[in-house]
Amino acid sequence: MNAPDRFELFVLSDGEKKISESVVSGMSNCSDFLMLKEDHTLGNLLSVYLKMAPHVMMAAYKIGHPNVPEVLLRVQTDGTVTPREALVTVCKQLVAMYGQLGREFQKELALRQYADQGENAGAGPSGGAGPSGQNGF
Amino acid sequence: MDYDPMVMDDAEALGPVVKISQADSVRVKFELSNADIAFANSLRRVMLGEIPTIAIDLVEIEDNSSVLADEFIAHRLGLIPLNADGVEALLYARDCDCDGCCEHCSVRLTLHAKCTGDENMHVFARDLVPTGDRVNQVLGTPVVSDSEGLGPLILKLRPGQEVKLQCIAKKGIAKEHAKWAPSAAIGFEYDPHNKLRHTDFWYETDAKTEWPPSEYASWEEPPQEGEPFDYDAVPNRFYYNVESAGNLPPDTIVSEGIKVIQQKLAGLIHELADEGGDGMNGDYNGPRSPEYGTGADGFGGGYTTPFGNGGNQSSWGGAGGAGGTTPYGATPYGAGQSSWS
Numbered sequence: 001m002n003a004p005d006r007f008e009l010f011v012l013s014d015g016e017k018k019i020s021e022s023v024v025s026g027m028s029n030c031s032d033f034l035m036l037k038e039d040h041t042l043g044n045l046l047s048v049y050l051k052m053a054p055h056v057m058m059a060a061y062k063i064g065h066p067n068v069p070e071v072l073l074r075v076q077t078d079g080t081v082t083p084r085e086a087l088v089t090v091c092k093q094l095v096a097m098y099g100q101l102g103r104e105f106q107k108e109l110a111l112r113q114y115a116d117q118g119e120n121a122g123a124g125p126s127g128g129a130g131p132s133g134q135n136g137f
Numbered sequence: 138m139d140y141d142p143m144v145m146d147d148a149e150a151l152g153p154v155v156k157i158s159q160a161d162s163v164r165v166k167f168e169l170s171n172a173d174i175a176f177a178n179s180l181r182r183v184m185l186g187e188i189p190t191i192a193i194d195l196v197e198i199e200d201n202s203s204v205l206a207d208e209f210i211a212h213r214l215g216l217i218p219l220n221a222d223g224v225e226a227l228l229y230a231r232d233c234d235c236d237g238c239c240e241h242c243s244v245r246l247t248l249h250a251k252c253t254g255d256e257n258m259h260v261f262a263r264d265l266v267p268t269g270d271r272v273n274q275v276l277g278t279p280v281v282s283d284s285e286g287l288g289p290l291i292l293k294l295r296p297g298q299e300v301k302l303q304c305i306a307k308k309g310i311a312k313e314h315a316k317w318a319p320s321a322a323i324g325f326e327y328d329p330h331n332k333l334r335h336t337d338f339w340y341e342t343d344a345k346t347e348w349p350p351s352e353y354a355s356w357e358e359p360p361q362e363g364e365p366f367d368y369d370a371v372p373n374r375f376y377y378n379v380e381s382a383g384n385l386p387p388d389t390i391v392s393e394g395i396k397v398i399q400q401k402l403a404g405l406i407h408e409l410a411d412e413g414g415d416g417m418n419g420d421y422n423g424p425r426s427p428e429y430g431t432g433a434d435g436f437g438g439g440y441t442t443p444f445g446n447g448g449n450q451s452s453w454g455g456a457g458g459a460g461g462t463t464p465y466g467a468t469p470y471g472a473g474q475s476s477w478s
Binding site for chain 2: 091
């Protein structure tokens, strides 16, 4: 009855910012990034790839409570770059990597379909392997 | 253009590699290698939970004399897969200006069945008829993939019983409710020989004889007898099996998943670079580029799958290289029609 709307898991409320940075005072070159309405999908991805990035000394994330869709990501660098710069760089690299994955996938898919068509043509006009579904393909 | 070309080149040389072993209208099986498990798992999670589709969300029951309760039928209707081709043109109902729902944010379906014969009558998903204006002619149509062309069974009626109802299908993602999931299942496995010892096999006497080998076991080198445990090894090859529920073709699920995660990342970059104000900002005006409104963005033909056009036409505008349009140009931020990414 008083349950929150489920879309509050992934829709920012009015005035909320997706990500906000707060500098950690006790550690040098260290920032906490609070990502609202996010989960392990981004938390784990970013922390793992930040750990691999140059000049990043430490990166870790936590989700404080499973019911609260907030990810806290702490990044410490060696001072050559700021944690924010490191995070932006990693995000850009990941976008490029997923872009490449998409292109690779489309390329392979076209090859696969070409190969399947070849097999079907060889086997006769029955064309068993690729039944056209209801979805217009 | 949008990201450092150096980084781009590096990624091209070392980035993820895909091998597809099966692709048809129901499933696509592929191997992803040369990527971290976090990269692979994020893609899996996004394909499971965050790809927008369309499902029945509201049911107005005018008449129901069947043996099933109204809410029981409403629940069954919600779970019926609807064709989501073109769903990107549909608004989320919560973002729409209308009061409740309209043709920009919903599809209306009606079901009216009465058993007039002597035999029990079966009501199937094909009896759900989309009415009113739609974004396109297929969006919201129930998926019918059985050979008889009936679709899922909704309910049965005894002679004289009748159901009459109106359904409103809305756009959503599976994080809100599983009925919006595009995939029936996503198989995900790695390390078929358990060389990394990420799993522990339960056994009576001998795990080797009691557990059948994975279908991918022959794809990887089995461990040598007496081979020492390599504690530095990390998983590197991931086997996906994306099975569609019929609302989106399986290859579109993968490409949409990639798109969604790119939008998430682009949203972070946008926000971080925006606050910074200085140098970093320059490159990231993409989301507000005038291209967006004209539909010239990279994702224009989001759902065109190569199955239809028999070619190499990619869903990613950036792929073919027409000016290297990147996902940044297509983030929802400029248009403000979707607030969740």
